[in-house]
Amino acid sequence: MFNREENIKDEIILMTLSEIVPKDHFLKKVAEAIDFKFIYDLTEKYYSLTSGRNSLDPVVLFKLVFLKDFYGIKSMRETIIKNRNRCCI
Template identity: 25%
Template structure:
């Protein structure tokens, strides 16, 4: 199984999220209530487990694509906004001071890990379904 590759975040700045990302923020609610580990199961055949350096965690890469879809942003724009939008960083499980990915990484992730267009749609659909069940969002639009 792919490990989540995310260890306990020991940044001294993590508490800032409690000040700047309100509890009713949609991204905070989605992040807090949706268990994204289903992504690991869906993508386990797409990663080599014993070769090369650790990839950016697949859940984080998927969340970038989810942000792209929710906010109708380009790869470049979603990465740029992730540099300064604290709700994006919170959603991506990043420390406030952590650097973002290169936008080309999203293209590679889509082409190498999600070559089947239906897989991305299914993963986004499953996330929306969970968010609807938890009443974080009200409609499928």
């Protein structure tokens, strides 16, 4: 019997990142090989706990710069736009 699915785009499908991102993806290997927590110690003195705006997580910022240089992207804005939907970051 032939069934035709209607409104598939409205379905909710639960998946984990490990199901979506291939195990051998380069960025996944980088994330497994490097513990980026050391960046918090290096940048702590540049952030205030009592004043200023909420900050961007320094690890996220570092990863964006890494992606920018790795992919040869010219600007941070373009890097953010191109990597907005990448699950492997």
